[in-house]
Amino acid sequence: MRKKILVIHGPNLNLLGVREPQVYGAQTLDAVNGEIMDLGRRLELDVDIFQSNHEGEIVETIQNARGRHHGLILNAAAYTHTSIAIRDAVALLDIPVVEVHLSNIYKREPFRHHSLLADVVTGQITGFGGRGYLLGIHALSGLI
Numbered sequence: 600m601r602k603k604i605l606v607i608h609g610p611n612l613n614l615l616g617v618r619e620p621q622v623y624g625a626q627t628l629d630a631v632n633g634e635i636m637d638l639g640r641r642l643e644l645d646v647d648i649f650q651s652n653h654e655g656e657i658v659e660t661i662q663n664a665r666g667r668h669h670g671l672i673l674n675a676a677a678y679t680h681t682s683i684a685i686r687d688a689v690a691l692l693d694i695p696v697v698e699v700h701l702s703n704i705y706k707r708e709p710f711r712h713h714s715l716l717a718d719v720v721t722g723q724i725t726g727f728g729g730r731g732y733l734l735g736i737h738a739l740s741g742l743i
């Protein structure tokens with residue numbers, strides 16, 4: 600059976616390429632998603648991608664991954680630092696979850712140093728730009 604993974608991009612990531620390019624890079628979300636889909640094809644994984652600026656939509660999408668997806672790549676963006684609801688949704692999953700950040704959150708403002716997700720995910724990739732998603736998919740493919 601082909602394995603299926605889910606990639607979730609949180610708030611403001613729809614504006615990748617335009618938003619603070621010195622921090623997040625010049626690549627648009629469409630370009631990042633194109634590379635994700637290419638890698639999925641090469642690794643023979645089915646990939647679903649979802650972006651939302653809304654906490655509740657992200658919670659529901661994580662809940663719906665149960666029984667449907669074999670792994671999750673999650674960049675919860677600013678909700679990483681604030682959302683107990685997203686943390687609780689991740690905690691109820693029994694699939695591997697990779698937390699991804701384009702920027703290195705530990706080199707930035709102190710309020711970004713704490714991730715509410717860090718201790719409920721399988722692992723974290725932070726600071727490698729859009730390539731972090733691809734590294735995360737490689738990590739997942741070895742686990743699922």
Ligand code: DQA
Binds near residue numbers: 610678700702703704
């Ligand atoms: C981010 C880091 C977060 O602190 C920030 O709020 C984001 C993006 C990243 O990918 O580097 O929106 O998750």
